[in-house]
Amino acid sequence: MNGYVLETRDLTKSYNGRPAVDGVSVAIKRGEIYGLIGKNGAGKTTFMRLILGLCEKDRGEVMLFGDKDLNKARAKIGSLIEEPGLYRSCTAYENMKRFAMLYGADKAEIPEILNLVGLSDTGNKKAGEFSLGMRQRLGIAIALLNRPEMLLLDEPINGLDPAGIKEMRDLFVTLNKKGVTLIISSHILDELSKVVSVYGIINKGRIVEEIRQEELENRCKRGIVFRTSATDKAADAFKEKFPSGICETEGDKLIVYDPLDAADRINAELVSRGIGVYEISKFSYDIEDFFLEKMEK
Ligand SMILES: Nc1ncnc2c1ncn2[C@@H]1O[C@H](COP(=O)(O)OP(=O)(O)OP(=O)(O)O)[C@@H](O)[C@H]1O
Ligand SMILES: [Mg+2]
DSSP states (O other), rough: EEEEEEEEEEEEETTTTTEEEEEEEOOOOOOOOEEOOOOSSSSSHHHHHHHHHHSSSHHHHHHHETOOHHHHTTTEEEESSSSSOTTSSHHHHHHHHHHHHHTTTOOGGGHHHHHHTTTTTTTBBGGGSHHHHHHHHHHHHHTTTTTTTTEEEHHHHHHHOOHHHHHHHHHHHHHTTOOOOOEEEOOHHHHHHOOOOOEEETTTTTEEEEHHHHHHHTTSSSEEEEEEEHHHHHHHHHHOOOOOOEEEEEEEEEEEEESOHHHEEEEEHHHHTTOOEEEEEOOOOOOHHHHHHHHOO
């Protein structure tokens, strides 16, 4: 076992000659909360359906839990794709009982799962009278019946009010702490920004960027740009002078993320080493901007 719960290679699916999922290769480790972020039509649902075997791939590979025997491995996945199909005239408990029978799951676990998703005190209320957030949480409860190691949730937050969003996020974190790997799609970054450990940005069926939460926070920090004719030398000089500083180079730019209050000292250091600096500017880069740029391209 290589620690990956899901790996795909060149996974591709077209509809009417147009790729919905286009050459996707991802490797998702156990314990992650993977946020699949993309606009409407980017391919999020199709990707999840391919993983679950709900539609046929054109080409590529899927490996689950390091195994190519997908039928066996899929038993370890719970999913909620689009709206859950609930028995609307049944209570939360009755819904759970029906699905437990269908899946051959242990009924004794129902109270605990309902408690986990915050639906233990809905009593005689019928699912048809539930709010969207409650229906989504019941959908997740049903997905939890087979004690999955991984959950695939397609836009579970879509349409929820702020309180519902918070409850849903808390639930993700609780499940994750219990050892469940989550793959959650969304078209709104902000909905997931507080819980995700790694983002995959999907655009026109392709993963255009994968970035870890901490890396994103780093990158989206403010920074100072020094334009110079000798970026490598400038980076070396910077690292020598500021050993705990953070910088990167890009073309003729040395970009400093930390320290941010030392533009004058950094400049003096570079100039004293004969490195010509012909422009200094500051920028602040918003997380939202970062995603929009990647999603719109
Ligand atoms: N069953 C289908 N038949 C034909 N085209 C489809 C089918 N399912 C998806 N597509 C097309 O594939 C592309 C990706 O769709 P998909 O539903 O995977 O995107 P999405 O990211 O889930 O979008 P949304 O945010 O709207 O849910 C779209 O262009 C869509 O029209
Ligand atoms: Mg979708």
